[in-house]
């Protein structure tokens with residue numbers, strides 16, 4: 001395969017008889033792999049997409065429930081990052097009004113011919129944004145063996161030697 005295949009989480013926009021229409025997807029580690037995101041080691045997220053018809057287009061609600069597996073910034077071991085949040089968007093057929101948000105929802109333009117909508121980019125962005133810059137195990141839950149290795153290693157990532165306290169530490173030893 002020459003092209004990078006990003007996963008498609010597509011929902012139909014036409015031909016629906018009842019609203020809101022909900023669709024469920026399972027987001028796994030493969031999803032992040034396809035996007036080339038290496039920070040997420042694995043994932044088990046249940047995604048519920050709720051689409052409701054309204055004037056000018058649709059409201060789109062994404063509900064995320066599950067966990068990501070990340071690498072702990074402190075001990076570098078795998079850690080579960082539980083998550084549970086929702087995100088709201090508005091899908092709009094091209095209109096004259098140039099508003100970016102509506103009722104707190106980010107507006108996404110639709111082409112008049114769009115018959116379905118792929119939420120995978122939104123899902124990827126929302127999940128990546130949910131990861132804090134620094135993510136660690138709760139205090140005391142890090143792998144003690146890994147921490148020992150990291151702090152024993154001279155000049156290792158776990159140590160900052162270039163501080164006034166570095167010399168004090170030497171005196172103590």
Ligand SMILES: [Zn+2]
Nearest residue numbers: 072075137142
């Ligand atoms: Zn840790």
